[in-house]
Amino acid sequence: MALTPTPEQSDARDVFATGRDLALVAGAGTGKTATLVLMAATTRQRGLYVAFNKAIADEADTRFGGNVRCRTAHSLAYQAVGSRYQERLRSQTHLPASQTARKLGITRDLRVGTHLVKINHQARLVMGMIRRFCYSIDKHVMARHLEPVTGLDGDGQDYLARTLLPYATRAWEDIRSDRGTLRFEHDHYLKMWALTNPVLPGDFIMLDEAQDTNPVLEEIFLKQSAQRICVGDPAQQIYGWRDARDVMTGFPAKTLHLTESFRFGPRIAEEANRWLRHAESPLKLTGRGPRESRIGAVSNPDVVLCRGNADAMQEVMAYLDQGVSVALTGGGDTIRRVASAAEELKAGRRTSHPELFLFTSWGEVQDYVENDKAGQDLKSIVKLVDKYGPEEVLRAVDRLSAEGDAKVVVSTAHKAKGREWATVRIGPGFDAPSVDDDGLQRGINTAEARLIYVAVTRARLVLDLEGVSWINEYEKGSATRTTPLAALSLTGQLRRPDSPIARFMADHLPTTADLLRDYHKHLATLPHPVQPIDVRYPDWSGIGHTIDYRLRLSFGGHLGPAVSLGVNLLAGTDQLRGAPPASSRRALSVVGEELLATIDAHLTGSTAQDSNTLTRLCYVAASFEDIYRTGQVRRYSMLSGRDARTTLAELVASVPPYVVEDVRAQLALADQPLAGLRALPPSTKVCGPVFAGSDDVPADADYILGGLLLDCKSTKDPHRLGRDELHQLAGYLLLDYDNHYAIDRVGLYLSRQGGLIVWSVEDFLTKLGARAPLALLRARLRTHLRQELRAQGPRQ
């Protein structure tokens, strides 16, 4: 039966028919596929619908007309590249780790601290690096593609990653080669295909579940010149921890919303909206489904949705105890593997479990998870195995029923994505946020709120909120906890759609699509970003500050006020979280002063420093700035744990060599594009400018160089810059209320690519949809912010 489209669905169809790119934000149950089918039916052009998995692609195939092909990324890659490797895919399904190791030339166990990583595990980890590389947008295998190895500390992981990197490079060469003999996997041809910059077949491309897209597909999709439609719900992004990317947010196109849910009625929609608010989503659903749908206790739900695998297994065991047949979505393999590993370790044998292979006894595993270093899921499974004993857990896994035969289904919220049931109970694991060191209740993490939103929106008729019943108490207390938005910095406020400046931008500079298109066009002409290859966890933030400072110095400017403010915070006596005892804290502030004096002496030419030493000094300076920005000495800061004898020389010497090397590469790229700006007269170059409006919104920009307001971005993922970064530039421009800096151009400098992208102020504002000239916009912003500040009362 044909559906009568809602006004939102008709709008989506009409915008699609204009041939423009489109981001369709579709809340849970709002008829996403029905809308895509409606859109595609307006044209005879050829379309491609890219689905999350094969089951969805097959189901969609039955609904679209003949002009749309429904595929997964893997099937597209197979057709283009993978089919050539058909024989290898078939013949190499099982290559034992020992043979992989031999082919790679791994011949010895590797000692890492007190642990021994056996040959076979090294081989497995190398192939894991290749897998993670295949899903990344990187062009080479790098140390950071090593998966986290449970049981190793940071240094151990670093060492292991560096040692395995040459094998991983060799493995990728083998896999790519026609004569390769290593096991060939589906992810391999996906990556090979991606590296060919493929053009997707179709006049329009629809990317489904775009809020959780793997980076390799994201990059391909964003490069297409066909009409692009991304569909999904950013509030349902739940695979960020697996590096999935939200392509919807910041997609340079018109954004439309589907908010009428046909799955449930008003009461469940209200509950969904509560979690959307905690997820900081602007979406608000209306329940157009069964009116009788309600919130309440359910004694026999169709499904129980839990947080983690162990929480789900706990529910399974409780049902089995009551003699109720139960299914576990995705099966019990994860649990079975840990329980079997526990049996092996308890019997004094080693295990090949990928997370537990470094341990020699179950007691070691227990100690390890107790000490809080392990991931939450592993910790909970270990506790579950301890509570029931491995044999009983294994027996329970054996008694699981298939979904069709079970009286109740138990699932994690992750595995329930895209599904629905008549009656749903929210099960264990979704705990209330904890309390911080000062006894204050922490806020709900937005990622957690998204997961709970996914869980509560699976219900059609009855939703039992048992596992999240803490939310009412939490909300009662939250009124006293919220930080006034106006106290956040410009970038912090822009991330909050309800902040005064974000609302101003939405009203006065409403469109970013044109500028983003310019930006992406320019990006396509730039080389791949330089980056550290053999470091597992590069300190991106520290390096970002370092290159910014180095550029400031090259313009003849100082490091900027934030570094001195950080030094001052250490010199003072106010409470500072993470700071060392008083005498060490004083010593660090003296080191900070010495650092600033050294930089001053360099600038005046009295004691010039060589380039590498300057980089090291700047990297140390970044940790002082971090104290100012975060109000604490963070655990990972190079200033943490220092004593009263710490010297500047010691800090400078401890700067990792990769930082020096990486900054050197970025500086080399800057020579040519920034030469003209460096040559400007000193009086026209300002580094770290603050504005007349910085009292209303705390903001200091990077540079103003001869009227060009420039922001340096040292990101390795430049295509992810979006609306917030453009609004950040616009924010600086407008906060210069009194036109003090006479800014006539604005731009971004991408330091890992040597890319300088500049707009005239007029072009910039027009493309952002401004309807008033700059002077008027500034005056309006000032009035708006001051009214908001007055309404909020005095700032703390």
Ligand SMILES: Nc1ncnc2c1ncn2[C@@H]1O[C@H](COP(=O)(O)OP(=O)(O)OP(=O)(O)O)[C@@H](O)[C@H]1O
């Ligand atoms: N305009 C409409 N009027 C009435 N029912 C609609 C309308 N649009 C969609 N529906 C119903 O909503 C339900 C979900 O639609 P559809 O299968 O297209 O969504 P989906 O792709 O599964 O995604 P989601 O349910 O997450 O939106 C279907 O039962 C469909 O018939």
